[in-house]
Amino acid sequence: MHKILNFRDFSKVDLRVGTIVEVNDFPEARNPAYQLTIDFGRLGIKKSSAQITTLYTKEQLRNRQIVAVINFPKKQIANFLSECLVMGAVDGKDVILLNPESRVPDGSLVS
Numbered sequence: 001m002h003k004i005l006n007f008r009d010f011s012k013v014d015l016r017v018g019t020i021v022e023v024n025d026f027p028e029a030r031n032p033a034y035q036l037t038i039d040f041g042r043l044g045i046k047k048s049s050a051q052i053t054t055l056y057t058k059e060q061l062r063n064r065q066i067v068a069v070i071n072f073p074k075k076q077i078a079n080f081l082s083e084c085l086v087m088g089a090v091d092g093k094d095v096i097l098l099n100p101e102s103r104v105p106d107g108s109l110v111s
Contacts, residue, residue: 014071015087015110016040017100023058028078034058035080038068041107046070046083052095067098067110 022037032053038046048068052061069085076082088095100108 012071013069015067016043016070017065017104017106017108017110018046018068018070018084019106020061020064020066021045023061025058026078026080028080030078033077034061036061036086038066038084038086039106040068040070041105043070043107047081048084048086049077049080049082050086050088050095052086052088052097054094055096064097065099065103065106067100 018038018040020036021039024035026033026035026049029049029051031051033049033051034053034056036048036050038048040046046068067087069087070083072085074081074083087098089098090096
């Protein structure tokens with residue numbers, strides 16, 4: 001069952017496009033994950049942990065644009081501080097990253 005969300009609540013979610021500039025293994029994570037460094041243009045650089053190792057190599061992720069929520073509270077994951085939530089569609093245990101169809105400026109608002 002889905003909870004109905006009004007537009008006012010939705011407008012609080014800050015979805016932005018960013019470019020992954022660095023990808024590192026995250027062996028301390030409970031589930032296989034990467035540590036991502038993402039450039040959101042004028043909004044700055046943010047880090048995120050993402051469980052996307054089954055479908056993506058580090059090389060495939062570098063310079064890839066993604067969509068992320070940038071206004072969640074920071075979350076400590078093992079020895080890593082995640083500053084944003086990378087968005088993806090879940091297919092079983094795999095996560096397929098959401099991204100713009102064409103390249104857009106980093107920090108672009110998703111609405």
